[in-house]
Amino acid sequence: MSDPTRGLHRRRFLTGALGVGAGAALTACTSNAPAGGGGGPAVAPAPAAGGSEPGTPVTIGFSAPAADHGWIAAIANNAQAQAEQYPDVTFEAVNPTNDIAQQIAAVETLINRGVDALVILPNDGSQLTRVGQQAMNAGIPVINLDRIFDSPLAYRTWIGGDNYGMGVSAGHYMGRRLRDAGVANPIIGEIAGIDNLPLTQQRSSGFADALATYGFAVGPRQAADFTAQGGQRVTANLLQAAPRLDAVWNHDDDQGIGVLAAINQAGRNEFFMVGGAGSANAMREIQADTSVLKATVTYLPSMASSAVALARLVAQGRGMSDLAERDVPASITLASATITRENVADYLPLGFES
Amino acid sequence: MLDSGAGRNFGLVAVMVLLAIVGVVTTDTFLTTANLLTVLTQASIIGVLTVGVTFVIIGGGIDLSVGKVMALASVWATTVATQSYGPAVMVFCAIAVGVGAGLVNGLLIAYGRIVPFIVTLAMLISAQGLAERISGRRSQIVTDPVIAGIANTRLLGIPLLVYFFAAVVAVGWVVLNRTTFGRRTFAIGGNPEAARLAGLDVKRHTILLYMVSGLCCGIAAIMIASLTTTGSSTHGTLYELDAIAAVIIGGTLLSGGRGTLIGSILGVLVFTTITNLFVLNNLATEVQNIAKGAIIVVAVLIQARAQRSSAST
Numbered sequence: 001m002s003d004p005t006r007g008l009h010r011r012r013f014l015t016g017a018l019g020v021g022a023g024a025a026l027t028a029c030t031s032n033a034p035a036g037g038g039g040g041p042a043v044a045p046a047p048a049a050g051g052s053e054p055g056t057p058v059t060i061g062f063s064a065p066a067a068d069h070g071w072i073a074a075i076a077n078n079a080q081a082q083a084e085q086y087p088d089v090t091f092e093a094v095n096p097t098n099d100i101a102q103q104i105a106a107v108e109t110l111i112n113r114g115v116d117a118l119v120i121l122p123n124d125g126s127q128l129t130r131v132g133q134q135a136m137n138a139g140i141p142v143i144n145l146d147r148i149f150d151s152p153l154a155y156r157t158w159i160g161g162d163n164y165g166m167g168v169s170a171g172h173y174m175g176r177r178l179r180d181a182g183v184a185n186p187i188i189g190e191i192a193g194i195d196n197l198p199l200t201q202q203r204s205s206g207f208a209d210a211l212a213t214y215g216f217a218v219g220p221r222q223a224a225d226f227t228a229q230g231g232q233r234v235t236a237n238l239l240q241a242a243p244r245l246d247a248v249w250n251h252d253d254d255q256g257i258g259v260l261a262a263i264n265q266a267g268r269n270e271f272f273m274v275g276g277a278g279s280a281n282a283m284r285e286i287q288a289d290t291s292v293l294k295a296t297v298t299y300l301p302s303m304a305s306s307a308v309a310l311a312r313l314v315a316q317g318r319g320m321s322d323l324a325e326r327d328v329p330a331s332i333t334l335a336s337a338t339i340t341r342e343n344v345a346d347y348l349p350l351g352f353e354s
Numbered sequence: 355m356l357d358s359g360a361g362r363n364f365g366l367v368a369v370m371v372l373l374a375i376v377g378v379v380t381t382d383t384f385l386t387t388a389n390l391l392t393v394l395t396q397a398s399i400i401g402v403l404t405v406g407v408t409f410v411i412i413g414g415g416i417d418l419s420v421g422k423v424m425a426l427a428s429v430w431a432t433t434v435a436t437q438s439y440g441p442a443v444m445v446f447c448a449i450a451v452g453v454g455a456g457l458v459n460g461l462l463i464a465y466g467r468i469v470p471f472i473v474t475l476a477m478l479i480s481a482q483g484l485a486e487r488i489s490g491r492r493s494q495i496v497t498d499p500v501i502a503g504i505a506n507t508r509l510l511g512i513p514l515l516v517y518f519f520a521a522v523v524a525v526g527w528v529v530l531n532r533t534t535f536g537r538r539t540f541a542i543g544g545n546p547e548a549a550r551l552a553g554l555d556v557k558r559h560t561i562l563l564y565m566v567s568g569l570c571c572g573i574a575a576i577m578i579a580s581l582t583t584t585g586s587s588t589h590g591t592l593y594e595l596d597a598i599a600a601v602i603i604g605g606t607l608l609s610g611g612r613g614t615l616i617g618s619i620l621g622v623l624v625f626t627t628i629t630n631l632f633v634l635n636n637l638a639t640e641v642q643n644i645a646k647g648a649i650i651v652v653a654v655l656i657q658a659r660a661q662r663s664s665a666s667t
Contacts, residue, residue, distance in 0.1 A: 067491035227588040237633035
């Protein structure tokens with residue numbers, strides 16, 4: 001890949017190394033600017049939500065957790081990119097934070113500024129319900145993104161992914177594939193995310209329920225922590241526990257980088273793996289078809305783009321043009337699609353970089 | 355080597371033997387070569403960090419920043435710009451970040467007169483922030499075949515990462531037990547005022563100790579980048595606590611002046627073996643956490659008893 005900034009990096013690096021020393025050398029080593037696959041924001045295409053012609057100018061406030069994970073990073077980037085597509089939208093994103101009290105304060109600031117609509121991905125739905133309701137009481141419609149508030153009084157519309165459905169999609173893909181291959185008593189491994197999160201429990205129960213329709217059950221199951229490091233550690237040990245596997249579901253593609261590394265290090269390839277969420281690098285891996293990863297089930301951060309589009313329509317009092325309804329629906333649950341080598345090209349533009 | 359190893363660490367050896375028995379009784383695969391090598395590989399990264407932490411704690415300090423300095427070094431070493439210069443520059447950047455962070459820690463502690471707990475806690479937080487800023491909170495995938503290949507390479511059937519670990523332990527042991535630097539570390543940790551009156555440059559030595567810890571972070575960063583094929587700000591979370599716990603279980607005094615590297619390494623192996631046994635037995639996470647806490651307490655009790663009896667004889 002040609003890289004126009006490379007010459008500049010090299011000059012800066014040489015100057016630093018020869019003249020100034022380590023400090024300047026390190027400067028040359030920090031840039032992610034020429035990233036082909038490592039740095040740029042994941043931009044989702046405009047949804048077919050209708051009402052794309054300019055309407056009343058509106059201000060949309062946005063608050064989300066701070067990212068320690070590619071998926072959350074993509075949420076913020078997608079929301080921003082979507083807002084920039086509308087000439088009639090002013091986008092006010094507050095600093096992302098993982099501190100509940102800070103997020104409450106940030107949302108209250110947006111309420112006081114009198115924004116026309118709010119898009120909130122709460123750190124914890126329960127703990128931010130009160131402030132969501134406060135916004136609604138102040139006449140500001142809230143689009144609740146993904147992690148749901150406790151009370152419907154706290155939001156105008158909820159849009160989010162289907163964790164149970166992810167498990168079902170993974171289970172059906174796996175069940176069908178194993179049944180077609182004539183495997184009688186398959187050993188199926190599961191590498192979950194963080195076990196005490198409801199989303200992990202929902203993913204696991206959807207997976208178990210779908211597998212049960214084929215007469216299959218989950219064998220070795222361990223939780224990692226949604227990180228590449230945790231995925232590597234857990235998988236390296238799990239592969240020792242199971243000398244033979246037929247299939248493995250890994251809940252999360254960020255974590256999956258470590259899972260795949262451990263599988264490669266152990267030199268194992270007698271099974272196939274299904275991922276989760278739909279990261280761009282997992283999709284490229286599926287496309288290349290050179291590893292055990294054969295599919296991933298989606299939980300796409302493009303939902304943030306849709307949330308901003310919905311916030312705009314709600315604030316402008318418009319509906320979704322493809323629906324018969326006058327107004328935007330109260331709840332939208334995304335479907336979890338199964339991405340395989342056959343359809344990966346359709347989904348690759350929606351993938352997020354881990 | 356045994357003088358500071360198996361003798362004083364009888365308690366830990368006993369715990370290891372107990373864990374091995376549990377492994378053999380409850381699983382078919384615990385004693386296979388492949389599984390034991392997995393345990394050693396998993397121990398290698400936290401083990402390298404623990405070597406650095408042992409130096410700092412024996413020298414009377416504490417280093418809470420190791421996990422996140424390692425994360426920052428891994429992120430710096432795996433940016434697109436760094437990777438385009440090849441593996442040597444990646445290694446240089448990781449080591450430079452580690453040693454640089456150690457230098458800052460040491461300067462603030464020695465000359466800023468701020469307690470090590472606060473300085474290294476601040477370093478933990480800022481290293482985390484810097485790692486997130488540089489990586490854009492994404493995992494930076496290692497595309498360089500040399501670095502990515504380290505974790506896949508075996509020499510005489512043993513993963514290269516285990517050799518890295520062994521080399522760091524060996525060098526650390528020699529430095530700590532057979533050099534002036536090591537003797538000064540014990541002296542300063544035991545009584546810094548007496549060491550100063552005896553003519554030792556306590557400030558300079560303190561800075562060097564944190565740089566040793568930082569150097570270990572740099573080495574560990576390259577190892578984890580290879581093992582996970584990523585540089586990430588999420589690497590090393592809570593590693594500082596695991597490393598400190600291993601050092602304490604290994605019999606090193608938290609107040610400094612006394613301790614052994616072999617004890618620390620045994621502590622790391624106990625931790626890693628426990629995790630391995632839990633996964634082999636397919637235990638749920640919450641059960642793992644309860645059992646892990648209990649085993650740590652038992653290990654420390656056995657270790658303390660063994661040390662008391664060896665001290666009284």
